[in-house]
Amino acid sequence: MDRPKGRIDRLITLSFAKSLQISFQSLRVRFFRSMITVSSLVLAVSFLAFVLVNLDVASGLLAHGGSDAAAALSAAGYDVDMEGGGVSMAAKERWIVFLSLLVCTVGIVNAQLMSVTERFSEIGVMKCLGALDSMILRLFLLEAAMQGLAGSLAGALLGSLFSLLAGAVRFGLVAWTDVSWLGVLGSVGLSTLAGCLLSLLGVLYPALMAAHMEPIKAIRAEH
Structure with a gap:
């Protein structure tokens, strides 16, 4: 079917793998900003x-130590429900x-807004070449997801490790033998999920702003 005169198609689509590759490359270029x-x-x-695993350690001590453990936990500043x-x-x-x-x-919102500002020209060129709003939004969300997963997983593992070490210092190695490791794993997963959600939430407004920018205005903004 012939295309009507005067019509400009804006149908640039990318596969998920290609979008992931572009987002990863963008993070590499802006490594320090990321x-x-x-x-x-x-x-x-x-x-x-750290806080969640602390609670797992305390719950394990309370379950196995009875009233003596409850007294020790109360003295350490925990709210114990006997x-x-x-x-x-x-x-x-x-x-x-x-x-x-x-905080x-x-x-995250501030960092992503700065990232969008630095990429006005890039966004404008992509939209002039036919990139849809949804594609721009997807690229920013993928970048945020990768940052969120890396930062959240590292933070969850570090916090859990320090919490377990702190428990061993305060209560002895019994803190490790009585703790529910399944609960610790759940706390790590919950912390990682919370961090990823925060990353996506923080990038949502800047990503929507970038996706709805007028191409010409975006290109002119840096000049």
Whole structure:
């Protein structure tokens, strides 16, 4: 079928593998900028994992140590529920975790906004060549997902390791023998998932802004 005169097709599509390759290459080119996001994720997620694994260690001690363990945990600053047999983080720790994750999200948004600003011309050229809004959005989300996975996994592993070491120092090696390793694995997974979600949430607004930019305005913005 003949194409009507005056019509310009904008149908550039990329496979997922090609989009992943482009996103990875972009991260390599902007390595130090990417490290800002990754570093903030490592710090926030490591603290979250530290707190969660601490609770796993404390729960294991309480389950095997009875009233003596409960007294030791209470003295160490844990909120111990003897009736329910559970341990929870103190209100102060909850606020610290919340604030650290909030600061991390703000840092990601700021870093991604700077990244979008630096790439105005690149985005404009891609859109002039026919890149759809969804393709631009996908590239930014893939970059954020890779950064989130790397930073979150590293942070979760570091936080868990330090938490287990701290438990051994405070309560002895019994902290390792009584802990539920399945629970520790779950805490690592939860921390990693939280970090990835934070990374995607932080990039959402900058990615939408980049995807909806007018091509000519984007190219002129850097000149």
